[in-house]
Amino acid sequence: MFPSYLEQPQNCQFEGQDPDEKIILLLRPHFITNLSWIFSAVILAFLPLFLPKIASLLGQALPALPVNFTAAFLILNYLLVGVIVFEGFLGWYFNVNIVTNKRVIDIDFHSLLLKNVDLAPLQSIQEASGSVGGLMGVIFNFGDVFIQTAGSKVSMDFDKVPNPTRVADIILDLSHNLGGPNAP
């Protein structure tokens, strides 16, 4: 339902896409990288159920608040859960790396207020490499792709994408086909 590796997606477009430009790869960080915020949200969602027990285990008593105040605190707690889930999902779903038949695009939304789009034409790509590291990376086959370009911005990187070596290979092949610096 939420793929992080799409080859030639049919129903995706991006801002500034040329009429003759075709998306070859659409990449997001591997879904397993969302585990940290999912875990936080689950803990926070169940916290009100276990809070009285935790307090009694510690030998403390929770202050007896009126029911309406307890309800308000519960609402605040679940709002926080909602924020963690929504923000986590937005950050994952819209931070994408796109490879088209013309260029490589890295779209980053670093926070709610910062958007960064890096573009590099395929012809300017000098080198692409993929690396898989860490326990989760090895188990789920995800890692980083580093792209070296000939322009003033010397490199781009795709973080924690699935099949990094295959992605690097596809990018280099496309660059060679378009007569990039490493074309035979």
Add this chain to the structure above:
Amino acid sequence: MPLNPPFLDLVFLLPYVRLGILLILLFYVIFALIIFRQVDLMSRTLIAPLSPVVKAISIIHAGFALGLIILVFVIL
């Protein structure tokens, strides 16, 4: 018999707690509006199958945040 100082008295504290909760919810409404703006920008940058759904959720979320501040104002 020793009495608690007034600042530790729950009844004394509750109006301040109420004010605190309402302030947090007010900031939450502002945050929800920023999220709505950001989602709009995101879904214009990447037009994906889920973009309209996420945009709809952000609109509902902003309305929900506004409704919630009214609800909490009434129940507290």
